[in-house]
Amino acid sequence: MEACVGTAESLPYADQSVDLLIFGFCLYLCDPTDLFQIAAKARRVLKASAWLAILDFWSPYQRSNDYHHCPGIRSYKSNLPAMFLWHPSYVVTDHRLRHHCHPHPHTDSVDDWVAATIIRRFDKSDA
Numbered sequence: 001m002e003a004c005v006g007t008a009e010s011l012p013y014a015d016q017s018v019d020l021l022i023f024g025f026c027l028y029l030c031d032p033t034d035l036f037q038i039a040a041k042a043r044r045v046l047k048a049s050a051w052l053a054i055l056d057f058w059s060p061y062q063r064s065n066d067y068h069h070c071p072g073i074r075s076y077k078s079n080l081p082a083m084f085l086w087h088p089s090y091v092v093t094d095h096r097l098r099h100h101c102h103p104h105p106h107t108d109s110v111d112d113w114v115a116a117t118i119i120r121r122f123d124k125s126d127a
Contacts, residue, residue, distance in 0.1 A: 008038040013045045020051045027080050028057040029067065039083045043121075050121045052090070054080050058097060058115035065111070081117045089123035 006012055021042055030038060046052065059077035067073040084090040100114040 008034070008041040011041055011045050015044055016047045018045045018050060019047055020053070021046055022053045022055070023080075024053075024055045026056070027054065028075050028077055029073065030076070032062065032076050032078070035080075035083045042084075043087075046121050048121070048123045052084065052119040052121060054115070054117045054119070056080050056114065057100070058113045077111075077113075081115070081119060084119055089121050091120050091122070092117060093120050094118040 004012060023042075027035070027038070042052065057075070057077045058079065060079060062076070062078045064074050064076045067075040081092060081095065085092065095115060095117045097113055097115050099112050101112070
């Protein structure tokens with residue numbers, strides 16, 4: 001098994017060579033105008049039957065605020081799995097919404113929501 005950390009601009013994998021791709025608390029710091037390119041690069045490396053995990057802040061609508069860990073940077077919250085789900089090759093197999101801090105698993109504050117979403121890619125036309 002091999003694992004690495006990469007960026008959408010330079011994923012060091014051949015086309016359709018990855019079984020599992022994990023986006024772990026990184027997409028909320030990406031400019032929303034880059035999300036289509038990020039999804040396209042992910043699709044390039046994912047096998048026709050593969051898994052995709054997105055663990056990140058979540059909101060039912062697009063919102064942004066100042067990133068409190070680093071002045072001058074914005075963070076963006078949205079329905080990040082939707083950047084894949086418009087395509088019929090992707091199906092959500094699990095989606096769990098929680099508060100970003102334990103021991104408070106539930107909250108009404110959209111600023112505190114995080115989601116763990118597991119998506120299955122299955123595309124017979126690419127196999």
